[in-house]
Amino acid sequence: PAGGRHWSLPEDVFNRERDAGRIYFGKSGNAMPTVKAYLSDGRDKVIARTWWPYRSTGGNQDAKKEVLGILGEDCEFITPKPTRLVRRVLDIATHPQSIVLDSFSGSGTTAHAVLEANRQDGGNRRFILVEMEAYADRITAERVRRVSQGYSFEGKQKTELLRRRITWSTLKGIGKLLDEVQKTENLHGHEWDSIKKKVKDEELIVTGERAVTERVEGIGGSFTYCTLGEPVELDKVLSGETLPPYDALGAALFHMATNRALDQSQLRESDDYLGRVDEQHVWLIYRPDLDWLKSPQAALTLSRAREIAETDTKSKHLVFAPARYVSQKMLADEKVPVEFAPLPFALYRIDRS
Template sequence: MTELVFKGKEFVYNHHLAVPFRPLVPHPEKGIGPVALDGNLIIQGDNLHALKALLPLYAGKVDCIFIDPPYNTGNEGWCYNDNVNAPMIKEWLDSNPIGIEDGLRHDKWCAMMWPRLRLLHELLADDGVFWMTLDENEIQRARMMLDEVFGEGNFVDTVIWHKNYAPKATVQYFSSDHDYVLVYAKDINKWKPNLLRRTADQDEVYKNPDNDPRGRWRPNNLAARNYYSKGTYSITCPGGRVIPGPPPGSYWRISEEKLWELHEDGRIWWGEDGNNVPAPKIFLSEVREGRVPQTIWHWSDVGHTQEAKKEIVSIFSEEGSEIFLTPKPRRLIQRIIELSSGSDAIYLDSFAGSGTTAHSVLAANKKDGGNRRFILVEMEDYADRLTAERVRRVINGYDFKGTQKIELLRERLNWRAIEKADALVHKVQGIENLHGHEYDRIKKEVKDGELIVTGEKTVAERAEGLGGTFTYCTLGDPVELDKVLSGETLPPYAGLGAALFHMATNHALDPATVREEDFYLGATEGQHVWLIYKPDLDWLKSPEAALTLARAKAFAASDPDKKHLVFAPARFVSQKMLAEQNIPVEFVPLPFALYRIDRS
């Protein structure tokens, strides 16, 4: 596999290991509902540290990751600020923000993304899927990085999102009307996309001109593009016409034997006179309920940038709030949700921006009664006043009076469109069937030579809330294990326990299993994990904090068939004695052994 080399890679390659664990600090007054770290989360803080903070609770548990990182156009003003201990990296910090004149901006972008992608990969479930939007500035470097992090064989595809409904007239060369969405699976053998819903216009292609008792069908193409050894025969049609094989005629996709087998079963259409090129029938009753997703997503299906901005304005309009400049349309994220997982999936967005991912998850739950959860991370100062505020408003509802409009189709009426008026009418009818229940009316108008179809919903005073809850968090002080016994840092039991459990087992800790009064953290398939600890320096220095023979016996007795790993500041029983008495307990001293594990 070809490796991407960028300046600074040797310094950031394992930087994610050196990032300290930092506990999530809830702010109940900024969230909605009771504090729940296993529920919907909005985290304000550097996403590198936030992703590390999520590992103890969510490693291997996230079903779908969607990120919309800086595109690195040179005009965004983003800063590289990771605390990498290397002179070259420190020199970079003096040249922030990164602009178009920065000759190393592509290297800096790769150095910023690399450790974050490594942590995102750890958080993703084995059957999970990863989506990332980008444009031409970094798409090729992102592909090579993701091939290294996820494995080249786990690349799924590249989606082209047609994001603009009208060309930009002011550009010098081309109107750039598309972005990319890169799709990778954690394990491509374990993730398969859900099928998309079929629309009425897609079903209209199925007819039944020969009154086949099996119902409506559409013709398929039998001709092969390339050489097929069993498809080199000529065909004599039932009406007498002879269709030569190659050369100079076509290759066929099936063998001659299979062709006449399908003919005998009435599954070949020869045309009304029996002399057409044979076309195998595809019966509507036999196709899958949905349709396979394609890699070109048109704005009429998944939204466009102006639509996204209008939605932000409609939510915050009464205050004239600062509007996020580059939101993604909610229909784009809804398409990703529709394809990715089930109705109880966990969705993570570590470049949360305006909060579109949370809005989309809440809307999906409202629509089908699902229990999807979201985790958003945003480091900028608008995390509370914009990202979280949007979520608060869409949960509770917000003041709005007027007509909410979402553009669903814009089609230029040229002669070709007029010639295919039936197809255009079917497309509009399909939109009405698919989206009609979401709006009070579907408005159709012709303006400036374009057919515009808009979904409209009248709101008298207040937009209806979607319901739901979330917990707002910031990042606490780093859990520096070598400073625990000195008293410089004394993290809470849950914070330290989650970090230790993950580092020792490489699994996420389930908060429901923790019994702080018994010093119990949880279990993996092969062992139980215990932590003798209280955030009290005097207690930690007392005999009460030590692993004793009696404690070891009690821990082992809870499940004699498994091993027991015990973290404690000290012990009054040797490992040799535990082995001699067949007590399956292993002592790990706090903090030094685990500090070494963390840095290894």
């Protein structure tokens, strides 16, 4: 790239796309490269506009009504974003396998929009939501639960299925537009009581509507709700100023070793066991007690390694411990499938006297 610019795609991906003829360098052949997007890629809306009027994306009042309909009139969240707005972003910026991150997720509109997009095109988009406020469970996560699993509601439920701007070019190709409308009705007609079509502000809008008196059916999808524990501050651990509880340190080490979240239901502190991922078990020899950590009890020994291996002789075992009395070579020679991983506690000197 030229000075001051950077790769918009990984270089190997860019080169592959260029070789496939999917990179456009302008009419002159030396303009700034642009990735070509085709309808066959599953994107039926690929042109981003700099101005999205209310008629296209809705407004905060619509969003507020939507959230109240899902969570009830006592929901105190007053600034939700319209689902239609986020859907518009997803139409332009994602493909059916995208991962969507919302670091300030508020009322959970992003997750709602992702689930709707997946239902409409059969995609497998995934979302990661982050919310630090106290309402994260009762509003953010609860909205996603209700939208995916269903919720009580009285009134009329509406979901926009298709929106197309009416121009002279559209009218000249009216047959194509009518086919698209018919395709939308055929695909989603069974999901709604009726499919409404109207032209408003030079746009054709196709909406699915159903009367709901007791419960709105969920649109599918699932998610895992996680909370963060107290931070494990390594510098304070090294100085001995603070010692995190077993489960907190175990969660951090388990994720570091496996790139997976620790399942607390697997954890057995009394056995020094954290859990299993695929064909590997993870263990942690640790107590939040400085004197204990300096004692021989905190070290991995050959006998302890054998005990650990005996719990599952066909799998590997990763053991975190402050120290060890057995080398990795000896473990290999003895055919004990245990790997030692030292805890970062330089101050914990095992008393060998």
